[in-house]
Amino acid sequence: MGDSAFSLPTLLIIVPAAGGLIAMSMLTRRAAALTSLVTLLVQAVLLVVAAVQLGRFADAAGAGVVPSCAESAASDGSRLVLAQCSSWFPQWGVSYSVSLGYGALGLVALTTLVTAGASMFAWWADRERPAPMQGLLWLTAACLTGLFVARDLVLFYVFFELMLVPLLLLVGVWGGERRIRATMTMFVYTLLGSLPMLVGVLAVGVAANDAIAADPTRWADGSTFSLPTLAAMASDGTLQLSSWVLVSFLLAFAIKAPLAPLHGWLPIAYREAPAEVTAVLSGLVSKAAFFGMLVIVLPLFPSQLEGGWGTALTWVALVTLIYGSLAAFRQPDMRGVVAYSSLAQMGLIFLGLSAFTGIGSEQALSGAYLQTINHGLISAAAFLYVGIVERRTGEREFSRIGALATGRARLASVGLLMTMIMLAVPGASTFAGELLILSGVFRGDVSGPLVAVIGTCAVVLAAMYALRLVAGIVFSDRTETATDAAAASERFGGDLGVRELLIVGPALLALVALSIWPNMLHRSMTQQPVAIVQPADPLAAAAKEDQS
């Protein structure tokens, strides 16, 4: 990277981080909200610039190519580059490498959109200590952005752990009555996964050092923990990793996602956190697990995954999908339904990841990526919608509310739209995501038709819980006494106002746009997940160039 160039991924981390710090030190609620708005606008402009750059890069070099640092810098002499590599801890082979390739841009855009909704909700809900809350939400966004653009294993790990800090404070300070218990449960669960993962990261480093020592000329320009280098090493078998390293990574991501049976922290954390933080947890934080699987586990452990661990992952994902769907259907409270539906959807996404090899892999991986974006948007929207209902009525359980549609057209329309996308009606982008995943799984080497058939049946369960959610809030009256419903309805007051529509609207509009024009997620972006998992052999590519 030239000295005069600005790296877009770094800017995308710095803007929310700086915005968050400034917002935290604001003295009034209005000033904090204004800071949030400015942060959002700057971030949005950067994202548009990045999308244009990525589009130009993809046109020049062909779809599916991931810009590396050198390529990005040399591509067009632009002053805004898509990737950056700087040395950080050279003694340990740790570098500061970031890139907007590999589908990172879509996830960063998702992060910005969901954080904006959460920040708006916090402002609407008039939280106590508004400035630190706004600030911490944007700091979480900065950590997530860093995680999505990280191209170095240690850098990824740093952001993976770091995002816990603002989340911990968000849940612990602004949560419900059992917030401290929720905080501790979430933190200890997550670190129980991520600290063994740290040892796994170090084991990868040792193996990479061995590989570099064995062939120093070939890996001369890669630092020890650089993910592209590691993936290239793994694809030609020079990286020797034992199975427990894989287990340490799988465990960390399975807890973070979460997958059953490691979801013990999910019910209490999703229920006790304030609604906007739950939206971030479900919409964004769980995506960190997906991304970790995509850029670390699948490229680095191909042989172990094909040798049995992939099958195990498939069935765990399937169990999560079924269990989450059934549990969602049985929850007595609104948030419980969305929380367990989130669990189920993570199961579906991981099911797509488990079809990483064979002819179905391209479909399954791009499907998992698309579904990740879809689910990030829909679960955030659902939690915020439920949060509005909770905040207005002061009730959480279906037995105390119902039939809120009367005289509230906007509430009902938004709820219905949300439900349709959630249960994946044909035409919705969620349907496209599910179809891609399941057809990929059907043809997958590890998964196969049986898994696909079970998965297809399980996906239908989504209709049950999604309809129950919207019906329980908006249409049917399941309250024990008529007075309850009337009281809740009275407390709810008028229809959704402009501010409430602004909270839920953008995510839903994005989903509608994705449904109409799925190509919005640029072809190069959905193809890149495939490129990470099945990297072209650099030597073969070079040989091909020589011939031509």
Place this chain on the structure above:
Amino acid sequence: VIDKPDLEWAALAPELIVIGAAMLALLVGMGRSAASRTATIVITLVALVASTAWVFATFSSTHYGAFAGQLQVDELTNVGRLIAVLSALVAVVLGVRGRALDGRHGEFHALVLCAVAGMGLLVGASGFVTLFIGLELFSIALYVLCALDADRAASLESGLKYLIIGGMSSAVLLYGSSLVYGATGSLTFAEIGGFDDNRGVLLFAGAAMVIGGLAFKMSAAPMHWWTPDVYEGAATPVTAFMSTATKAVAFLALARVLTTAFPQEANAWVPIIAALSVASIVVGNLGALVQSHLKRMLAYSSIAQAGYLLMGIVAWNESGVPALVYALIVYSAMTLGAFAYVVVLEREIGREATYADLAGRGWVDENQSLVRALPGIGLTVCMFALAGIPPTAGFFSKFGLFEGAVQAGYGWLAVVAAIGSVVSLGYYLRVIVELYMRPADQARAAEAAATLPAPSTSTPFGAGVRMPISAGLGVALAALVLLLAFLPERVFDAGCAVRGELVIGGACTQVDAAGAAPSAAPG
């Protein structure tokens, strides 16, 4: 005829400065007036700053074999000196307004300075004689320092306990070195390391006792049981000094002894160190979980941290020692930062601080300056750093130690340490929970406001805007903990010195046998 040994006084200058200042401080401190107290503090601070400046100015200059081969000054020595001097500086500043030292300021400052000199000798020792002199010099000073707050029975108890245990550990160390002398006929590390015949049981028993003696000083389990009582009883500035400087120099001295005198026995002592590490991690973390007093919690936390730090010695010939040096610096900064907050809190409430005393203190009222939130944020940073959460330097120090262990084939030790870190969240996080997530005890606050004549303007929580110097120091240390996460190359270079290697072209490079000049071969 005995040749007159080569006396390189310059090699000993930082110690000479503080010893001279110690005598001066003792004389000036005999007065009971405020002026005498101020003068003593000024003398101490000037001496510590001068010593720091000398070490910095001559950081890379090396003296091998000064004082008839008894003193070795290299970057490792200088790192140890810096940690000791800067910890002392922090302790002195924390003690400035302390009630505990009223009328005893001369003794306090003279003893702190003596301890610093002893620590400098300990890390510079290249033979067992200097090692023992250094150890005794700072230990005896610390026995008295612990008991200095003589109005409190706990302080006297602390001093007495430390005296008895410390005396025992010195005896163990001394006996160990006599066994080593019996086996090899030499007291300098390099000669012992180069001795080739008959490296048998006697030598190994000596090495084991040396490890045991130094393990007391670094409060590694199972030689840890004095730690909580002594740390709790001593005045908090003294505790802060003890828990950082003593531990750091003991680690550096142990690393030097083991790698220069007993490299051939590595197969035997590496498992011992690994066992000490596991024991410290388990005992420290479990013990800290059940404490209610902050100082006791920090005492057990320091035992657990000793366990992590020992991993750096386990991986002594890999990347472990540079990581150890880095981790020691980070550990000192984050521990001192935590103690700085405890000092301020104790001064405000007038008794030992518990978790409950922290409740709600992280927040500032809307009409107050945000500067008042800084001490709480500083404590939070230090707690996250101790727990090893990025992006604090605490994470990178743990990362380096873990990497060293994994590279040395001790992956299981890293897993134990990782699980220990999860457990440690139970108590580090509790501080943050109290600071931010629990409401302040209204009744207690009202009572305090009613009984106190007027809120002191010098606390960060009172009515005034001024931040006391101790709180400011805590914030500065927390900032250092964040800063150390970036560009610590200089710190790493110092780690090479422990293996008698110099840094050439960014890598540790072996020096020739004379130990005087780097070999010509590139690294």
